Amino acid sequence: MTSLASGARPRLRRDRAGGWIAGVCSGLARRLGADPALVRLAFVVATAAGGLGVALYALAWLVVPAGDAPAGERRRPSSARASVQVAVGSGLLLLSALLTFRALGLWFSDAIVWPLVLIAAGGVLIWRQSLGQPDAPEAPTRPRPVPTAPEQAAPATRDPAEAARTAAVAVSRTGVGVALVIAAGFAFLQGTGALSAAKDVLLAVFAAVVVLGVIFAPWIVRLVRSLAAERSERIRSQERAEVAAHLHDSVLQTLAMVQRRADEPREVAALARRQERELRAWLAGRPAPGQAASLGAALEAAAAEVEGRHGVPVETVAVGDAPLDPATEAVVAAAREAMTNAAKFGGGSTVDVFAEVSPERLNVFVRDRGPGFDPTQVPPDRRGVRESIVGRMRRHGGRATITSAPGSGTEVELLLERSGRDGS
């Protein structure tokens, strides 16, 4: 009996490392166990005999998946490739239907239909590209991980080559879309006989664009550079604010606790160890030890932590739940700061936390029945309310509302709109 495993030939894959163009011939040769030169010769002969070789090669390029990528090159995700195949295949089927209608005489006009087809194809490419890469607000997250010694030799998560490839794909996709739309315009003008008349207008427009471009180019370049610099500065400022808020919520509060419990060395040591672990995890970009996976669990954990630290009961009620992401983590951090403030300044009253999660929005209320305060009288150097709650929510696209007055307790409302944020 022949063993299938021992005699199994490799699956048909394009051999990009050993190929000349897309690795079709080399991959086919590996599959057949033949010399790649013979396969290439067969394709050349088929090409000479009516161009069949080119068509087969192109078809195999599209259909046959790539094998191992050359060193340093990352393979394109198969899902993206599958989407491209389905899109191109659907376009060809539509083209086939149009050609069939045309052959049967069920046709409107070449001057109308083909430009419409080109405009539709170009429009789909342009819109897909523009909608696929929304100009999202630069939501700050944690700082970049500080590499440890073994990590310094490891490649970065998003290397420049990958970024350049993504940019090239975006530019080429947009470029093809624009070219298709322009071609549609030319085809329409040509089909309706208006191209010759439009030439003079196009020439005049082109000349005007060149002249205006030469005149205004320095200002345009300066404006673009200024916008880029402003964007970079805004990102840096948000990151600084995020780091400041995190340090306020963690290190500064721990130091305050250490001062208050200076006569309890074991407690102080435990606080320091916990803070060190949390800070190391944050700097390395890892989840904090014991970090919850969902909003409800994280709020419960924050409430338990505040209750344990300050000895004030914190009651938590959550309706619905959501997975943790940078935005919901910010809500938890802001709620934790509000709980801490309520525990510290609420006069020992119970702190009530109510969270409501719906597909559209996320609401968290933190209430206490303490003496209250006047939010407008908070000193500017106190960062707890201003940065850790209000600023943090604003940086992540949410809103914090503080309702308080002397003698009537305090309510902090945190609101985060979720529609369109996570695709849910």
Next chain:
Amino acid sequence: MGDRRPDIASLAAGLAIGLVGILVLLDDSGALDLSFAVFAPVACAATGAILVAAGLSRRE
């Protein structure tokens, strides 16, 4: 053994190429006039069907 699923993309490609081959044979025998107006939509449909089948099977 016996648990190998058919490769949908290869199946679609085989059927499409077989169909094109039959059309070419009919044209060669004179039973069909395979002009460009006829062959172009057939070629587009065959290629499109192969690509859609390959893409859908890869998504699964």
